Amino acid sequence: MLSELKVMFTRRRTWAMLAAIAMIPILLATAVYLSADQIAPGEGPPFLDRVTQNGLFTGFTAMLLAMPLFLPLTMAVVSGDTIAGEAGLGTLRYLLIAPVGRARLLVVKYLGTLTFALVGTFVLMIAGAISGAILFPVGPVTLLSGDVIQIPEAFGRMALVALYTTVSMMGMLALGLFISTLTTIPVGAMTGVLVASGVSQILDNLPQLAWLHEWLFTHYWLDFADILRQPVELGSLGSNLILQLGYVAVFGALAYGRLASKDILS
Amino acid sequence: MTTYGQLAIETVGLEKAFGDQKAVAGITLRVPAGSVFGFLGPNGSGKTTTIRMLLGLAEATKGEINLLGYSIPKQLADVLPKVGALVEGPAFYPYMSGRNNLIRMDSADRNSNSRTREQRVDAALERVGLSNAAKKKVHAYSLGMKQRLGLANALLKPRELLILDEPTNGLDPQGTREVRNLIRSLASEGITIFLSSHLLSEIEQLCSHVAVMRAGEIVAQGSMNELRSNGQTRLILEVDQVAEAKAILKAAGISKTKIIGRKLICSVDSEMDVAKLNQELVAKKISVSEIRLEHPSLEEYFVDLTGEGFEVVR
Numbered sequence: 001m002l003s004e005l006k007v008m009f010t011r012r013r014t015w016a017m018l019a020a021i022a023m024i025p026i027l028l029a030t031a032v033y034l035s036a037d038q039i040a041p042g043e044g045p046p047f048l049d050r051v052t053q054n055g056l057f058t059g060f061t062a063m064l065l066a067m068p069l070f071l072p073l074t075m076a077v078v079s080g081d082t083i084a085g086e087a088g089l090g091t092l093r094y095l096l097i098a099p100v101g102r103a104r105l106l107v108v109k110y111l112g113t114l115t116f117a118l119v120g121t122f123v124l125m126i127a128g129a130i131s132g133a134i135l136f137p138v139g140p141v142t143l144l145s146g147d148v149i150q151i152p153e154a155f156g157r158m159a160l161v162a163l164y165t166t167v168s169m170m171g172m173l174a175l176g177l178f179i180s181t182l183t184t185i186p187v188g189a190m191t192g193v194l195v196a197s198g199v200s201q202i203l204d205n206l207p208q209l210a211w212l213h214e215w216l217f218t219h220y221w222l223d224f225a226d227i228l229r230q231p232v233e234l235g236s237l238g239s240n241l242i243l244q245l246g247y248v249a250v251f252g253a254l255a256y257g258r259l260a261s262k263d264i265l266s
Numbered sequence: 267m268t269t270y271g272q273l274a275i276e277t278v279g280l281e282k283a284f285g286d287q288k289a290v291a292g293i294t295l296r297v298p299a300g301s302v303f304g305f306l307g308p309n310g311s312g313k314t315t316t317i318r319m320l321l322g323l324a325e326a327t328k329g330e331i332n333l334l335g336y337s338i339p340k341q342l343a344d345v346l347p348k349v350g351a352l353v354e355g356p357a358f359y360p361y362m363s364g365r366n367n368l369i370r371m372d373s374a375d376r377n378s379n380s381r382t383r384e385q386r387v388d389a390a391l392e393r394v395g396l397s398n399a400a401k402k403k404v405h406a407y408s409l410g411m412k413q414r415l416g417l418a419n420a421l422l423k424p425r426e427l428l429i430l431d432e433p434t435n436g437l438d439p440q441g442t443r444e445v446r447n448l449i450r451s452l453a454s455e456g457i458t459i460f461l462s463s464h465l466l467s468e469i470e471q472l473c474s475h476v477a478v479m480r481a482g483e484i485v486a487q488g489s490m491n492e493l494r495s496n497g498q499t500r501l502i503l504e505v506d507q508v509a510e511a512k513a514i515l516k517a518a519g520i521s522k523t524k525i526i527g528r529k530l531i532c533s534v535d536s537e538m539d540v541a542k543l544n545q546e547l548v549a550k551k552i553s554v555s556e557i558r559l560e561h562p563s564l565e566e567y568f569v570d571l572t573g574e575g576f577e578v579v580r
Binding site: 002003006007010011012089090091093094095096097098099100101104261263264265 | 318321322323324325342343346347349351353354355356357358359360361362366369370371372373374375376378419
């Protein structure tokens, strides 16, 4: 596991993606700062007007912006690369004869992607808090429910949002792991995962398919806003966790079924 | 003697089909323990597919595999730590140093000792002469260095069997020599070496045994000496008095003689006493300017077997 993380974090690409993730709140804060006068309350993305009032909101707003595309994109890159990347390099055959069991390889790879998700979401929230604190006033945070919480508790909420987002990514990461066992071309797997996330979000927006919505892995992605209420609404958070675990079970099993019987010819 | 008896690798009726095409068509390999076993065949004859099955990377369509006494694929996890391998060229993470690549590969095996890891990695690097380049990233390595790093990877643990697929591919003559010397020294430690190659000269220089593969089948197998004896030894004689020499040869029981100018070429027994013949010739005042035995060329024999050049893709 340590070795897996070492491989991941020796890669320049990993750091580039984390840097890009950190840039989202930084750019957001800068843009809002430079145009602070022009934003009318309620205009633009949700929470945007709040950023000027309280810098601590930068992270939340950035997360809302990153959730539909950018965060899934980095997750698609990391999860699509898991097996396909090793197969493409040829290192997969050497890992397997090292020997590492195929099931263990999948588990370690999956935990690696999950670690990346955790680091990525925390980087986003922390970069948000820092850039927001530099450019805007910081004070007790007014929640969506109107309650006010003190700064230390606000940090707790930030951590919760990062954790929630990581949980939200679990299903997609498992899907990525599975798709990654299907090919030796990492870019193909990454694209596949990203397309799946796009399709899922589109389906989620079609009212005719309402019956399907609660089964889509993207359905609860934006519900982290519930963490910004007092008390925290646990309903959708719990549903999301169960849904994500379901995806992990299904695609984890599929990935194992695929890899266990696969001839490694790359 | 080893726990697995005489054979380090044994396959029975091993077959691999991709759709209709049989890449490996029911081969029976018998690799004696302690041998340097050459696995010779043209590119595309099924050598690498066989190796993938031996290592459990690909599943056999039919047949049995026994590796160091372990049944494959059932006991793969037990036997793999005793087997070092180079399969279809080396493969590494280009953005990591050679040393870190080896550490990564060694940590992949849950049972490998992490306390001796660094020491084993350094020893393996030393053994293949890469100590100075250990900290360089692999993308800066030449093909030869990657090949040697691949060998180091196969040597991370004490092994009983090394399966080396084209280990000198892409090496310059100097590198080729070094790798061959390394293989010899490993063999002298008693490690069984299974060496695939499309280069006959390589097999001839290194191996005690050989199997020749053609279009998915094994067309010859045995010790080098056995296979050599399949060819015909020739006596080559160059003298001034051709007719007299021919008469002496005939008296010695050598009848079929081809004469080209001052040269006589004839088929003889591989054990014939050349020195004695020379004495006879000299005693008869025949001046001999050349006399030697030419052992059959394995190359001719193998080309006969495989029916084509060794670089030809099927």
